[in-house]
Amino acid sequence: MPDTMTAAFPSPRSDTQTVAIDARGLTLAFMNGRAEVPILKGIDLVVPSGQTVALLGPSGSGKSSLMAVLSGLEQASGGTLEVAGAQFAGSGGASMSEDELAAARRGRIGIVLQAFHLLPTMTALENVATPLELAGMTGAFERAQAELEAVGLGHRLDHFPAQLSGGEQQRVAIARALAPRPALIFADEPTGNLDSATGAEIIDLLFTRRASSGATLFLITHDPALAERCQRILELADGRIVSDRAGLQPL
DSSP states (O other): OOSOOTTTSSSOOOTTOOEEEEEEEEEEEEEETTEEEEEEEEEEEEEETTOEEEEEOOTTSSHHHHHHHHTTSSOOSEEEEEETTEEEEETTEEOSOHHHHHHHHTTTEEEEESSOOOOTTSOHHHHHHHHHHHTTOTTHHHHHHHHHHHTTOTTOTTOOGGGSOHHHHHHHHHHHHHTTOOSEEEEESTTTTSOHHHHHHHHHHHHHHHHHHTOEEEEEOSOHHHHTTSSEEEEEETTEEEEEEEOSSOO
16 A cells, blocks of 8 residues: 555545545744744645544644644634635635634534643533533533443542543543534544553543544544554644555544
């Protein structure tokens, strides 16, 4: 099998293909004084719906910046970007304001980060249910309880984050990300704050929950063995995709 798969995925999609991510010429740059510092340098990427994708790359290559733009946490500087049917960026730059991006993420995208970002004054149940309530979803607490039970925390619903282990807190974060039934899940080094045994359990859980929903998974990792669990492996260097190949899982 060739090392690259650029002919298979970044090529123009067919009219019948369902696509989770469609990025064309995507750029991101920040100002440092009067100088513009480029971070992403023309990303072309098409990810079919339901695919599992790992992103590898050295520190400083732009991995987290790419995820931030693709997930709508950061506005692109240029190019076009469609995510889960929403136009995040149009030709010439961002077509949505920060508030519009936040609204577009809601219900479409679930995000799991290395830091758990749980509200310390809320119980596990409240941490999962409150975002659902704010999004106007009915049955928020019932859905939150079901999702926490699915990640093995049915007995910890009323516990606060400080009363939970690191692995349990990340399980709450996964439940919170998946409770809205998003079409697309982003995970940025989700085991970075966990020991190896707990991290392995969390990864197994993340893949299991993703499979049950059929969502697209975009996983940032530094671990090549973990990346191989995905159907597709991208490598980023200096703000550009330099490799696009199949992982060990069947496409």
